[in-house]
Amino acid sequence: MAGRCAAGRRRRPPPPPPPPPGRRGGATTPPPPRRPAPAFVLDIDGVLLRGGATIRRAPDAVRLLYGAADGAPTHPLLFLTNGGGVTEAARAAALSDRLGVRVQASQVVLSHTPLAAMAVAEAAAAAKAAAATATAAADASAAAAAPPTPPTSVLVIGGRGCADVAAGYGFRNVLAAADAARVAPSVAPFSPPRRGEPLERPDAEAVAALPVGTVLVMHDSTDWGRDIQLVVDALLAPPPPAPTHAPAVPADAADGAQRVQVVACNADLTFPADHPAPRLATGAFTTALAAVYAAATGGRRRLALTRLGKPHGVQYALAAGRLEAQRVALRLPAPTPAIYAVGDNPASDVAGANGAGGVWRSVLVRAGNWGGGGAANDPVHPAHHVVDDVYDAISLGLDAH
Numbered sequence: 311m312a313g314r315c316a317a318g319r320r321r322r323p324p325p326p327p328p329p330p331p332g333r334r335g336g337a338t339t340p341p342p343p344r345r346p347a348p349a350f351v352l353d354i355d356g357v358l359l360r361g362g363a364t365i366r367r368a369p370d371a372v373r374l375l376y377g378a379a380d381g382a383p384t385h386p387l388l389f390l391t392n393g394g395g396v397t398e399a400a401r402a403a404a405l406s407d408r409l410g411v412r413v414q415a416s417q418v419v420l421s422h423t424p425l426a427a428m429a430v431a432e433a434a435a436a437a438k439a440a441a442a443t444a445t446a447a448a449d450a451s452a453a454a455a456a457p458p459t460p461p462t463s464v465l466v467i468g469g470r471g472c473a474d475v476a477a478g479y480g481f482r483n484v485l486a487a488a489d490a491a492r493v494a495p496s497v498a499p500f501s502p503p504r505r506g507e508p509l510e511r512p513d514a515e516a517v518a519a520l521p522v523g524t525v526l527v528m529h530d531s532t533d534w535g536r537d538i539q540l541v542v543d544a545l546l547a548p549p550p551p552a553p554t555h556a557p558a559v560p561a562d563a564a565d566g567a568q569r570v571q572v573v574a575c576n577a578d579l580t581f582p583a584d585h586p587a588p589r590l591a592t593g594a595f596t597t598a599l600a601a602v603y604a605a606a607t608g609g610r611r612r613l614a615l616t617r618l619g620k621p622h623g624v625q626y627a628l629a630a631g632r633l634e635a636q637r638v639a640l641r642l643p644a645p646t647p648a649i650y651a652v653g654d655n656p657a658s659d660v661a662g663a664n665g666a667g668g669v670w671r672s673v674l675v676r677a678g679n680w681g682g683g684g685a686a687n688d689p690v691h692p693a694h695h696v697v698d699d700v701y702d703a704i705s706l707g708l709d710a711h
């Protein structure tokens with residue numbers, strides 16, 4: 311159900327943080343009972359920032375959720391964006407500067423933040439497989455032991471720095487797309503590497519010799535032609551240990567399974583930037599990649615993607631867990647009565663919050679991607695509330711509880 315929040319409505323001050331338990335006059339003073347407080351999940355681009363500018367009233371809006379005394383939030387608060395390409399700590403520091411509040415890295419969920427858990431799971435699986443191989447080899451029936459799994463690389467699509475972020479999450483044998491072209495310029499004949507430009511990863515030459523096992527489309531491609539070529543090469547390469555860039559027979563032709571996992575971290579087709587009209591985003595790149603892959607296989611193959619980012623449930627499960635941890639740290643009563651998810655993109659912000667269900671409440675702002683065109687709500691993904699900007703969105707949530 312849509313609802314407008316009038317500009318200039320009453321500002322409800324956030325509840326004060328509880329005093330620390332202590333002894334006064336020889337008796338223990340219990341903290342006063344607190345009432346349940348809503349949580350807030352804010353999109354960044356189009357809600358707080360637009361290109362290089364901070365959206366009007368955004369800093370004032372976020373400060374509604376911060377206490378004056380210690381500069382800490384008074385409500386569970388996350389910044390949930392389909393942006394990325396940097397570490398959560400770097401994005402938190404930049405947000406702190408722009409908004410004038412203290413944002414912790416744990417309050418930032420980027421499109422690729424779930425990769426950290428994926429890297430941990432893959433490392434655990436690899437360790438388990440290695441242990442099983444060692445045990446079998448030590449057995450008297452060593453002849454029956456399975457051969458060790460050959461190493462593969464993780465090809466990272468995104469601007470400079472993305473490969474380091476992936477390595478920071480715990481992935482091994484990380485290869486930046488630009489490094490693949492620097493090591494073997496013939497791979498992308500129309501995108502010669504710039505002379506003298508250093509490698510992003512010092513082990514790029516050795517890693518580029520490995521077959522690609524995983525592709526991470528972490529952020530916007532800086533060279534669609536080069537990167538689509540690299541990913542299609544990986545998808546069409548025969549299974550290891552054959553050369554990675556051998557002439558192509560679909561590796562998945564035999565059993566229908568796609569050997570190379572492709573993780574797409576952001577499905578957004580566009581994003582609001584400095585240009586008057588929205589610009590193509592990472593979702594546009596994966597759309598083009600899927601079309602080229604289908605054509606390259608004569609229409610026999612359809613690209614299978616592991617999807618992260620809004621509106622997918624993995625993002626909302628991660629966000630809900632972080633908000634619950636904040637609620638406990640703030641000593642707020644359970645359960646949280648509502649989670650207000652504020653965004654400007656109906657297909658990601660609104661669809662994601664609506665899909666999460668439960669106490670999630672979608673709030674669509676007119677400030678960014680969605681102008682509305684005079685409509686009261688989005689016809690495809692209607693939000694619970696439609697307001698002008700993030701200040702009205704936060705005021706709406708505070709006033710309701």
Ligand SMILES: [Mg+2]
Nearest residue numbers: 353355356654
């Ligand atoms: Mg947005």
